[in-house]
Amino acid sequence: MIYLGVVAFDSNRRMRNLVEVLCIKENAETYAQTVEDMVDMEKAIDVKEMRIMFGDKTVSEQIVHLLGIEDTCMTAGDHKHMFGPDGVWAKPFGAVAYAAIEMHLKTMFESRSKYSYKRAFKSAKANRVLATRPDLQDKLDKIKAQSNRHAGHVR
Numbered sequence: 704m705i706y707l708g709v710v711a712f713d714s715n716r717r718m719r720n721l722v723e724v725l726c727i728k729e730n731a732e733t734y735a736q737t738v739e740d741m742v743d744m745e746k747a748i749d750v751k752e753m754r755i756m757f758g759d760k761t762v763s764e765q766i767v768h769l770l771g772i773e774d775t776c777m778t779a780g781d782h783k784h785m786f787g788p789d790g791v792w793a794k795p796f797g798a799v800a801y802a803a804i805e806m807h808l809k810t811m812f813e814s815r816s817k818y819s820y821k822r823a824f825k826s827a828k829a830n831r832v833l834a835t836r837p838d839l840q841d842k843l844d845k846i847k848a849q850s851n852r853h854a855g856h857v858r
Contacts, residue, residue, distance in 0.1 A: 705725070705726040705728065707724040709721045709737060731769055734762065735766050738750060753775075754776055758781065758784060763780070786809060800832045800833060803833070820850065
């Protein structure tokens with residue numbers, strides 16, 4: 704069973720739970736359908752006005768695509784989904800390389816300025832584990848290329 708909760712800020716800038724769903728399987732289609740169902744129930748909700756979506760980076764990217772808002776809605780991962788041995792960023796690097804650069808990835812994710820983001824990126828790239836692995840350096844470059852989606856200083 705998977706729990707899905709959609710939240711939004713009200714006019715007083717307080718976070719409110721809009722809907723709760725229990726799902727058998729987690730997938731982008733279920734999330735997108737839930738948002739579309741919310742619109743059917745409450746006409747004041749405008750999907751095109753959604754500006755940020757938090758959650759599993761991989762699933763979030765698919766959801767905004769299914770809803771047709773990938774150009775206007777930023778997806779932002781969270782610590783639970785991005786980091787740790789099962790995190791979105793851990794899988795492409797493998798256990799050894801990920802352990803070597805995890806602190807740099809966290810600094811990039813939490814960065815409050817472009818400078819701190821770039822410094823952490825350069826440190827990760829210069830790490831001895833990645834230095835001899837062009838394939839892993841390419842994966843790090845892909846993360847940097849999507850910095851507008853996850854860098855702390857952007858959110």
